[in-house]
Amino acid sequence: MSLKAKNFIESQLHRAGVLINGNRAWDIQVHDERLYDRVMRDGTLGLGEGYMDGWWESQALDQSLFRIMNAKIQNAFPRDIALVLSTLRGRLLNTQRLRVKEVAEKHYDIGNDLYAAMLDKRMIYSCGYWKEAKSLDEAQEAKLDLVCKKIGLEPGMRVLDIGSGWGGFLQFAAERYGVNGVGVTVSKEQATLANERSKGLPVETLLQDYMSLEGQFDRVISIGMFEHVGYKNYRRYFEKARSLVSDDGLMLLHSIGGNHSTTHGDPWSEKYIFPNGMLPSVAQIGAGTENLFVMEDWHNFGADYDKTLMAWYENFQEAWPALKSQYDDRFYRMWSYYLRVFAALFRSRNIGLWQVVLSPYGVPGGYTSVR
Template sequence: MANFHDTPSTPSPPQRTPGTGERRLAALLARADIALNGSRPFDLQLHRPGAAARILAQGSLGLGEAYMDGDWDCEQLDGLIQRLLAARLQNAVHPPVLALARLRARLFNLQSRARAWVVGRAHYDLGNDFFAAMLGESMAYSCAYWADADTLDAAQNAKLELVCQKLGLRPGMRLLDIGCGWGSLLRHAAEHHGVQCVGLTISRAQAEWTQQRCQGLPVTVKLADYRSFEVAPGARFDRVASIGMFEHVGNKNYPAFFDVARRALKPDGLMLLHTIGKTRHHEATDPWIDRYIFPNGQLPTLGQITDCVDAAWVTEDVHNFGADYDRTLLAWHAQFRQHWPRFAARYGDRFRRMWRYYLLSCAGAFRARAVQLWQVVLSPTGVPGGYRRPLS
């Protein structure tokens, strides 16, 4: 029998000394209680040392692209992003790409009529079957309302009903939905409230889906940018809604957006705006989100909204339930992960990593309260006696 102590030992490979980029990245992450190659689920596991310099040089764009390329991983990606944003580490990195993004937004109208169609082709036209697998029965691609709901479908139905209640929809009314998506609000309002609906979208796939799904209902869908939509004075709408579309309007176009809505609405009507928003005016659109998910997007501040409406509208109600978006995004990710095998061959693994990063990083951002979700109810001249928000 061989003696263990006589068995030649294999020398351990020499420990690699971390480079300057890794040391700098580790020190930065430590400020958010994140360890480089640590053992906790939200710690960042670095696979390629060169990615550290890439992340430090390019900020959020480098972080997202390096993840897509498999340069790093994290078991709890949403927890990692939550900690990064809560510690405001984005302010510690100043990549040139971020300064360029701010300059472009100041100099150019990135959401012009010609550019408005880009996000439809790049994002919303990816495949109706893909979005149906992720979004569920409602096909609502906006924040759900989880106050009394336990499932995604129930929470989305609760959000749609909340919108209808806030608008006070009644049978025979006419509703305009600016940015109708896959028609979730149109269908709900027509089926449950007897409302005649018109929806606008810049996505051909969304228009086709909505027209098919709403057959037999008093629903019309128009493939049109909101700026090209004209309403005759005698055909104005009782109510106007915009759910999750305002993020594509851009601050240079806010006056035009609200002017279109105002001209479409009867003098005694109501409008509901449902939008993601940012808390700090100076923060630019995330370069990674702009490049890979929502090109030419821009989040508003609440102040920008109120500045645009104070001359021609009365702000009746403001409701923030942005924390519900965290849970919504996690539910979407769970369904995306469940159904991914159906789409793997079509989209490939880099898309899988991109979509995982998108959903979970956004969940972390809402959990950190770095971004918000507002529902704002407006009226042209003020509701007589005052507006009362329905119990929710």
Template sequence: MTSNTPIAPVELPDTRARQTIEHLLEGSGVTLNGDQPWDIRVRHPDLFSRVARQGSIGFGEAYMDGWWDCDRIDEMIHRLLRHGIGGAAHTTSERVLYKLQSSFMNLQSKARAYIVGKEHYDFGNDLFTRMLDQTMCYSCAYWKEATSLHEAQKAKLDLACRKLGLEPGMKVLDIGCGWGSFAEHAARHYGVEVTGITISEEQAKLGRERCEGLPVEIVLKDYRDLTGQYDRIVSIGMFEHVGQRNYAVYFDTVKRLLKPGGLFVLHTIGSNTNDISIDPWINKYIFPNGILPSVQQIADASEDKLVMEDWQNFGPDYDRTLMAWQENLLAHWDEIADHYDERVKRMFLYYLGSCAGAFRARDIQLWQVVYSNQRPGRYDSPR
């Protein structure tokens, strides 16, 4: 029997670690070995001691190893965060280690910038093509009037295009272009020329194939190495990888590249606080060296560089997006099961479910911010 083989719930050991965890769960609506879909079913008697020692990373790894199960991880995480357990889930050593690292190291330096590309975005185009929709957007969709993931992703791309006021012949820069979703949409429907940059070789390869025949160039490059001048700039789901030590350089770069009067749309997940922290499990398995900016951090970094014209929050839409990705992944898993083991499947289910729960609890946000480079006159942002 492997560690991933499902087994019946075990009898809960009467230990101090178990008592501590049960105390944390009191009042959250989440119970151990309960019958609700958001309850935690314990499969291994050492789960409690593992979580007590390792905190949130031990909890996530234990799920990957089949030590516990939950039918609705999204609902479980939602309830735990609303109950205020988020901070308590991290051990003191987890918090101290990351603060020390981020204080003395630039975790998102140019030398380290390609780590997340190799470890996550290069994970496998076969997996991402089944998890995402036809646009290959790997960022929050816009569900205001949409009834399907594909409609919502097209609406998100078009929303960014309309906020940018794209016109035929404009030169557009896409910082963090992914698999070419925005570049393809903007070039095809608005007649603009797009240069997209990514730090993922697999993204660049597929993006070039998807944009073949369009005025789109996709290059493997760090944003700090960019030159030239652009009428419009967009960055969708990339700022989370910039890091607080580089925010000022990032906005300096945008200002340098953006023509006078030009517009810039920043689409990013955001934090409710200025605290420099990241979930250790997410950092290890999903987005190495990622960090979420706060309103103040974005404002401080862009001050005296660009004019903030509009700020929109549609964070709850990311909950629905993540659940749609999970539904897609489960529906198509059999097509790629020969390439990925059960532990990888459980890793993605934990990632998608826990992130959906965090957005549902309003623990994290999704912002689209519109900036101008001293644009004259009034700006009215479309919705």
């Protein structure tokens, strides 16, 4: 263990009000001092892997990470190897198109039992809308209803959901607004369960890459999928969406977004949670939609994702005794870290959650925003 690395990290944590081996809930307990060199060498990858390996702990991990992010101490750290490799991979390869199904195989297909236990009753794996909600179920129904109102759903409309997950949005829209629709996902587990849950409704989920879609739809929505598209493909994504939405239709994009443009994801998240994932910026979405769509509305309710993630974390903790026979202890630490590190990112406002309403030629007389 390098004493220099330890002293540097200790001083940076002090700036954030976090102590090593302190007695407050958000203080960090270090169990293996090799952690300091690992973090200096591998950055966020080393920090996350160190937690997964039990090298450090925190009683209130989300609070620890929030304080660290809020103090922006990451800006003081030198560029690490893992980040350099991630940057190079993002610039040299188009992994999102080369490995279209990888994120499904490594994340969405790991077990419907896990997601059914962690999520709300409709299995919505995206940010809830907590404006008036008092529970996760209420927050997710409020989000689904918000989307339906923003795109002005009416009975008989044909709706496309790009990246439709377990089919929750289309099921809700068919039940409450009388629409019919098609969803697409690259996850076998999602497609199978979505179609089981949609029996009797005029909606179906296809196991298909969005780029191979054809047809015309009155409304196109995409909730929590754009983070998998990749910056090299943003323009192609919007061109495809434009070809699918009718000239007088609307599109709603629901996506996590970053405060600056990037060409890669976070090394730990890329390796363990969302392979090839990256967050778009305002500028990148703007460039992707230019001359294709009129931007009608842009709504950021990223602070609500903090509440959503912590609700998922509580559900995961409660369900773990029933789940642990299918997953090992390292998975438990990895998943617990994932949910709380993302909660901290939203709480610190380092990232946001955007709903963007787009129209091909502009809504005649203007679009009325819904909140």
